[in-house]
Amino acid sequence: MTFSVGILYSVQEFLKFVKETPIKTTEFVLVFQKFKATSPSLVLEVAESCNWINIDLDSNVSVTSKGNEIVCGKNMRDALRVQLKHLIEMLKPSWSYLIHRGRKESLQYFPPDVQQCFKEAELVDSYEDDVVKWWDIFASVSRGKQQDTQLEIGRRGEELSLEYEINRTGKQPLWQSIESNLAGFDILSCTSSTDTTPLRIEVKATTSTSSFTFYLTRNEWSVAEKSYQYCFHLWMLSDKPELYIIDKSVVAYHIPCNQGGGAWENVKITFDMETLNINKRND
Structure with missing residues (x-):
């Protein structure tokens, strides 16, 4: 038809x-x-x-x-x-x-x-x-x-990050993950209200309040490594959502190494609350 x-x-x-x-x-x-x-x-x-x-x-x-x-x-x-x-x-x-x-x-x-x-x-x-x-x-x-609850949770985190970036920079960021999930990041913003250097942001969200577990793909990490400015927005969703902004250098400690003929594709990373609070940026 x-x-x-x-x-x-x-x-x-x-x-x-x-x-x-x-x-x-x-x-x-x-x-x-x-x-x-x-x-x-x-x-x-x-x-x-x-x-x-x-x-x-x-x-x-x-x-x-x-x-x-x-x-x-x-x-x-x-x-x-x-x-x-x-x-x-x-x-x-x-x-x-x-x-x-x-x-x-x-x-x-x-x-x-x-x-x-x-x-x-x-x-x-x-x-x-x-x-x-x-x-x-x-x-x-x-x-x-038929229903993807994790996608719904992730979208909520992205919406919060878009709002956060607008308030932080006064500029409208690009919602990249809607257009392509192959880009290696979710939101394209800028470094500050006076610095238009591109800032790539990978957004993760959870409904847990005791620790933060997320999955990172090899493509996401490859883009993070190559990007001059790249950070992670980790949202703990509750009645009052809490944002933890984490530098890629912190995540780097948890990235596996390829050995022999093996190559990693996805990695599961868990941060406890102490780690999150210690490494949280105050943007």
């Missing part, structure tokens, strides 16, 4: 029409030579194959519960997001398995008509909460998870 903005918008209008005007499929095809610049037979085909309408034995058309999700959208953009969600869940196109890589990393591999759908749905540039949640849901699905 083709991802086409024109067809999906036409289907939206058709679903609203059916909700207000009971009609048979034969009547619809006869009455409309064109429906919103799309052939009525194509509108019917797409709506039925996506389970947005039901056609009974007498050819009467009714809107299904999934179709109602689209009709209930506040506007055409929100309805389009629902349609994209349904299509991805139903068709599982090959490009959807790249979504977990991040927005920009995956979008470049989307077919042009799919890219246009995402642009029309305003899912390409925005960092609004509902947009971030939309991408995270499908990132979890593409990894084979």
